[in-house]
Amino acid sequence: MRLKLLIYTFLLLLPQLLFGQNVLRGTVLDAATALPLEGVTIATDAGDQTYTSADGSFSLATSFSAEQLIFSMIGYKLQRIKLPVSDQELRILLEPGAAKLQEVTITGYESNRPLLETAGAISIIDRASIERFDESSVVRAVNTVPGVRMEERAPASYRLSIRGSTLRSPYGIRNVKVYFDGIPFTEANGTTALNLLDAANIGGIEILKGPTASIYGAGTGGTVLLEPRRAAPGERSLQFNTIVGSYGFRKHTAAASIGTENSSILVQYTKQLYDGYREQSAVDRDVLLISSEFTPSEKRTISANLIYSDLYYELPGGLTLEQYQENPRQVRGGQFGSVKQNASIDLEGINVGLKQEYRFNDYLRNTTAVYGLHKFKDNPFNTDYERNTNQEIGARSSFAYTANLGSIRSTFTLGAEFQRGFEVARTYDNNSGTPGSLRTDDEVVAKTGFAFAQAEFELPASIIATAALSLNDTKYEITRLQQVSSGNYKYNRDFEAVLSPRVALLKRLNDKISAHASISSGFSPPTEEEILTSDGTLNEELEAEKGTNYEAGIRGFAGKLSFDVVGFYFRLKETIVSRQDVSSVAVFRNVGSTSQKGLELNAAYTLLEQPEQQLSSVKLWSSYTYSHFRFKDYQKDEEDLSGNQLTGVAPHVAAAGLDVTTKIGLYVNLTSNYVDELPLNDENTVYADSYFILGARAGIKRSLGSKFGLEVFGGVDNLTDKKYSLGNDLNAFGGRFYQPAPDRNYYVGLNLSYKL
Template identity: 45%
Template sequence: MFRFFLLSGLLLGSVPLLAQTLPAPDTTRTVLLPETTVTGYGQQLPLRRTAASIGVIDARVISQFNQPSLTAAVNTLPGVRLEERATASYRLSMRGSTLRSPFGVRNVKVYYNDIPFTEASGSTPLNLLDPAIIGRMEVVKGPAGSAYGAGTGGAVLFSTHRPAAGSTRAQAGFTSGSFGLRRYTVAAESSTETTSWRAQYARQTLNGYRQQSALRREVVALDGELTPSSQRSVALHLLYTNLDYQLPGGLTLAQFQQNPRQARPNSPAGPGTVAQQAAYRSRTALVGGTHEYRFTSRLVNKTTLYLSGSVISTPFLVDYERNTMLGVGGRTTFRYQSSLAGQALRLAVGAELQGSFENSRNYTNLGGTPGPLRYDDEIRTGTGFGFAQADWDLPAGWLLTLGASYNRLTYHIARVSDAAARPDAYRFERRFRPEISPRVALLKEVTPGISAYASVSTGFSPPTEEEIRPSDGSLNANLQAERGTSYELGTRGQLFHNRLRFDVSVFDFELRQTIVTRSNAQGTALFSNSGATRQLGAEVAASGWLWQPAQSDEGTSNVPHPETGLQAWASYTYNHFRFRGYQQGSNDFSGNRLTGTAPHTLSAGLNASLRQGFYLTPSLAHQARLPLNDANTTFARGYWTFAARGGWHQVLRQHLELDVFAGIENATDRRYSLGNDLNAFGNRYYQPAPGRNYYGGATVGWRW
């Protein structure tokens, strides 16, 4: 029986609030704060009316940190961890999903401007996105089956910048920093009553903190929207990324302590990453369009279609992969508003389909060049789901949400050539049993500014193509889909006359057929089902103004200035995650801590700004020690890091925008590993994070 508990002391809140202005009250009235509207589970509702654990960050939050990486900004969200095993090699964890993500993003569904960004195979190339193009990131934590299909980790909704109505602007920026950082950005945008468009280019190069960790990334993003009538709107999006980054590889503890900047060295088992020129290179294009049509004031349809293509070249320690992939898909949603028993009723029903074809060729890696062909696979993947949801406003401030989705997934793998010449390996088909994932939630508005909710949701997460077919050429026919059920309680709102916003949630997530990972001598990640895990946790955070200067208001001086002052924020996550019924050979790991998950994480900081344009945003981050293997015999040490960014931003003569900034990261030069390799062969667990580093730059823009 799950036991929900309340946290003592001050209720803390959601870091989405970092992106908002929280004006202090004057002596005669309470200032009403603007609502944050979230997409959530498919309905446009205020955050306080959404019965789910949702976090939001926007461009303002991202700009408070070093913009070459999303890591620090995303990690301000409680329950969410973004790590970099190598430069731009992201691994995203939501409530413990790191366990099955040795690289890339698994178990989480990602969308980009309403376009399904997670591939049909289940993997998400998050490294294709540059922080400069992101205008908003909304995170739905836990099983999101009622609107986003299969997945037990959650969903992430990215959207790009939208030009302000009636504005035209051009902007250029440059950043230089430690370890050879060079970054250039150019953007132009315009908006009228019926049209808007934005074009952006970002280029980033980095020599890297470690050997074999250089990066080059170029991103082009084009976005346009046309509203020919009050009933119709059309949006078009293009994303192109040319990405090339090196892979330094994992180190043993002795190597990490001796020299954290080294790459994986040569050993009796074989050459290291420098000798093999280990790297990841890709060119990817994504084109998508969305059409929204209002049949009536109550019935709306939104339909999105997309096409994507990728060419990938990846020399690993042993093999050299060359992959070509094409993806296609779409999503449609009908929303209808009515009433039931005199109360508002909102209905949503829709479907999503994705398909992909991939030609994956694996060669022997001869010092960074392809050698003899090992095998050549043609992979077809098809996935889809239908969903429905109802939100019913009940009397006395209650809101009932019911939803469900029906999911399907099929893999077809044809081995065109196989060095082992095994006849049974030439054809492989895997159809996962269709699953229905229901969700029910109940919310109560306790006061006009505080709400509380409870929810029960289920999730279904089938293996990705990389898990079914790892890079050693094996075909894992026995790997099963994960299934989980989440029970959650939460509350959010405002305290002290709107000076403080808070959000707190507690959950019990029970996962069956949990997918775990280990690596072999060649560094290949292999996957298996562990049995089950139970994941209990609490997520809390807060933000609010400590001080704001007054501004003149018709002869008075007691109205707070909306954009200046001193704001504090903090987020904390507690995880009590354990294996259940996990037997590996003769070893019983039942009761062990979940591999790769820290019991405590903390992120906090201050945002200080003056009317003259000066600003300073110091921050700190903490992660407790965590187990690196399922046996819990080896742990990564906990760490604290400190960072700060400051500068001067001003608009001169109402047209010229200037932003001059500088910052420091890992100010105490802490030696730690971020993005550890779990259950690594040869105890090569550690991926050292950069030491103390500096950056600075400027952005110049012009408004018309």
Template identity: 45%
Template sequence: MLRLVLLLACCALPSFLYAQFSVRGTVRDAESGLPLTGVSVLTESQTGITTDTNGRFVLTLSAPQTLQLSFVGYQPRRIAVTATDTLLRLQLVPVALSLPEVIVRGYESNRTLPETAGSVGVLNTRALRRFSDASLVPAVNTLPGVRMEERAAGSYRLAIRGSQLRSPFGIRNVKFYWNGIPFSEPNGNTNLSLLDLSALDRMEILKGPAGSLYGAGTGGTVLLSSRQQAPLGVQVGVNALGGSYGTWRYGAEVTSGYENGLVQAQVQRQQSQGYRQQNAFDRTFANVWSRFEVSKARTLSANVYYSDLYYEIPGGLTRQQYESDPQQARAGSVDTKAALLNKTLGVGLIQEYRWNDHWQNTTSVYGTLTQFENPVIFNYKINAEQALGGRSVFTYRNEWLPGYDWSLVAGGELQHGFEASDTYENVGGQPDSLRYNDKVTTMTYLFFGQAELELPAAFRLTAALSYNRLDYRFLRLFDRLDGDLFNTHRSFRPVVSPRVALFKKLHERLSVYGSVSHGFSPPTLAEVLVPGGSLNDSLQAEQGLNYEVGVKASPAEGWYLELTAFRLNLQEALVSYTGADGITRFRNTGATRQQGIEGLITYQYQDFGRWVEGLNTSLAYTFHHFRYGAYVQEGQNYEGKFLPGVPQQGVALTLDFRVRGGWYLNSTFSHVGRIPLDDANQDYADPYTVVSARLGWRYNRARWYEAHFFVGGDNLMNQRYSLGNDINAAFGRYFQPAAPVSFYAGTSFRLK
């Protein structure tokens, strides 16, 4: 009997030992090499584990079997393991996140897009790089309610719900942040063309005066983000692109990924001769970005960038000039070498600190130094500028009843700017006799707070407000023309801007919301200090109430729908006009009534079959019915007239295919309705349709290198249109002709 027991024990011992084998593994993104946190690793008995912050897992198995790996945004995978597979290095192939899975960061609640009580547009890395990488314009214009223009190569204008009324050039009435640091200048301008697209990983747009956490602004808020993670080890990448009209783009990047962070350094050069006369572009951009989790409680980030920007200004054309020879520059632009030169060095530091599961703080500080030159037809301006600022946000989250969360956000922001400005005569594109010598100081600050409360019956209430103040001090030390020296202080009355929103989840796939918000936007420095030298200190801040309701739905797998209706009643709206001397000035209009409907439908499908790996398509529709209220100027009554510069309708359709083997095709169709060009609505820009496409191939050896080749074309229907019209221009010089059909080809190579 004893011998039988021993024999059975010896037979069972190998099985017992075999049952105790452990499997360790790491799961990474197949494209980027980044570790994936939270991947579900299940056994055949449906027990298992999720990967940790480094993408690692450990399982003890009783027998050889097949593991199932799954993670949101990635293709699931099955892998057979035995006792010899003690260390697994696994990869999951990413698929494009559908919009219902995208996290919105703008309201500090980190909720998905369908659960956000506001209209938000989000562009991730793939959406930003669907086109030639040389411009942000086509990517941004795929969103409803948002319109970006490019009057000259690199001269961006961004309109969120018609806010381009105030932007003859540059971006105003829209606040920008980059990695949580204010990127808009203290004086209200934003030089977005300083940045290269390669530095951006994500763009989030809060539409209308809904960004109470970001202070003054009736147009909206834009949040830009850099890369947040990198694969372990060092990666070196190079890229190059060539295209029509002398376009060249090339650069290099080095990224070093660590268990707790990353360091990324890059340099990018972009040049173009442009389609028109006096339309060249040249920018060198360098950026070092780092982010490290130095402890479980603290994360530190640093951002340093330098941009050397030069672009020429061809100027506006009359309709007759536009139709006869759209490549010509405005008379005088070539002789005076009209252009913009901007050299900016920026440094920013960010600390995120988590005291516990409830309390968190994010604080950032920054500084910039700028050398600015702007030769135009009527003068030559040279500025030396500096800016300092910071922002701090405290967040508290907890439950007020079991299952019902509430949160509180509070903080402040401060920006200080100084500008030493010399204005000269422009003689042949060179500064000559000094006209004016000015010193301008800007101080702006805001305090903000927001409370969010989850209620029974799937309701959620949000209440927010901000306290905003802006001060200018103008000191004129020299005036050659009339000797009118001044020392003026202009302070805009502090304003409290509230926002209240109510969200209701009707179904797991259906939600509705409504909000009321107040917007406040004082004049920028460029609007107060007229380029001709005078001071327009009579301008008032524009203010208004915005009413908005929306529906968000995911009716079936892969589908997402969003419909928003809004009305903005704006008082003292600022609008630009250009005099016979070519100088752009601003005036308050009295009132505007801006109402509209914006819709978005997206569909994403994966694994069509043997050849097609995936399809992504979106349809964005914009209807804006914007009219003047009470507005009388120089004896003319413009009440009921359409706001100039705002198309009434716009459509953008995207269709992207991914084919197995690394091939893809991106195509875009966009249509813009006719655009009124003056307050009286006597002149209009014609409607136009633009079609673009990009064909590419990616070859990815995940452990070694990645190669990418692509070709594409813009304006494939060869439409004649004006991308960026000068509103209320003297002598009808409204038009800034865009390039006809153009092509490009590019490549990138990354060594891992």
């Protein structure tokens, strides 16, 4: 009843009346086949944006300051036209691209520019990349891009690393800021419950690597921007999807989509079940997504989202090398064994967000978002039992002003973001999966916020210059209501406000290639879980990390080849690392600094692009990451670890694949992934073996009459049947480093759609 009331309240926020407006209308077709193209991005240079529907049609309300229309789609050449002055119906023919250059409009850095005009290391994961795999998670899709590693210590227990940020993340996601539809998904306490989302909820992902504090606040790892699934203009359909696979994997998705010229509503429900490759590794997840966008007038666009999640997953625990080699499917045993203690997490949450973009006139626009969340966690662990309730509110607002300074077109952005979270956190003895005696009872208030400003100038000689600055502040207020050993007290930690600048230059060498360089700094305070550990200990000495990043890159395409190359040097001070104590509780400390030098390469080559032929498309893609990451000034007790490799970071990581499509709808996706050996402890005395795995998916998509669409597919993961650990426990006590991934496993699925 409470959920229904929340949903009804949310729906009342949606605009009930949609007003008529003057908009640009048209159709986008494939220039070679004259067939309509679905999912083409249509944007103006003022930031207005929409997508084509299944019949290739679109409508777009434009700002008065807009001068150009930009049409982009992966696999097709970018096309620009001047904004029409009449109400003519547009007919756009997109030519197939010679290579898969990810030339989509980038929302990161508030730029709304094509990738070739965006200075920074950015990776794009589109919906097609997610659908190369079984969609149990986005882990395998994320691991196809350079500089980023996503790990799964247990099913639904994710860990995300951008350029080595896993170092301070024994579990969960830290030091990486995540947004969903431009609204903070990372909480005020610095943690991100990404497992509350299903892969089916995500329409696309932008990953900004390195410090992005100048626009997105505290963080030295990077920023992940998630776009929700939405109904395209003109779409009115029902969809049903089901997938079954090895080890009891089942996933069912049902959705309804209605899109018009000025409104879009998608309601999606997903149920995922998994018995588990290992004992005590089952998953049961329900997710309801309501995603909507409305344009009630030519000046206003409103989007609203609701995510309700109910997630239960089990934790098998880490294994020693001997246990891992003997039987990777076993769990942690002993007095505090995972089965005996029912090690698991039961997580329920609701997240509601509302965003508005308002265009005041030709030159000025504002984007404002507000959100609220409620979350409950019940977590019997091997050595204790946690029960937490969290409530949070937050807002983000920015103003963008476009003007011509003489002949220089300039855009100035000014904004701020604030989050406040309140958490009731209790720990108990774990008596075989039930809470025992109370250990600690805490109330935690987390407040974080920042103000930012950015100026962007289009200089002569096709140069774009960007300068940005933010002021970041974070504060924790902890009230200990009960602790057996030390009694009640209050602890406040207010981290000093830090200025974080970013300067970037981009040069368009020609219409196909651009080069960029930037210098940026970042600030990352400890998360609540690093200050208040799971055993109730307060870590009062922990300081915030601070770092400076230098990078340069070149991207573009030449003939059938597209490429994106970035080199960087990042120096991090007050580096936070984690170690496990005898009770498996993670303990955090600052250890000096790290030196992180790296190279990231992404390339694609189109062997064949002939849509009118039976074999219509054959494309190769690849990514490579080189990481020379080292500790500096690291003294651990009497041992000097300076010069050691950064824990958990592989020197070489590569991914590659082949995508084949045919005119009749048959397709094949082949993928491969290589990870070099990597150190599992700061002393570099234990290493995880390197591994190479293969995956494949094949299927057919067909239209059944004018109303029904059908896709049947099947696939295999870990085709090489390699024994490997996808989420190693770093610096684990007792040598329990290994979290084995499944061996060779299979899946089959069915997608059915009906046009209303």
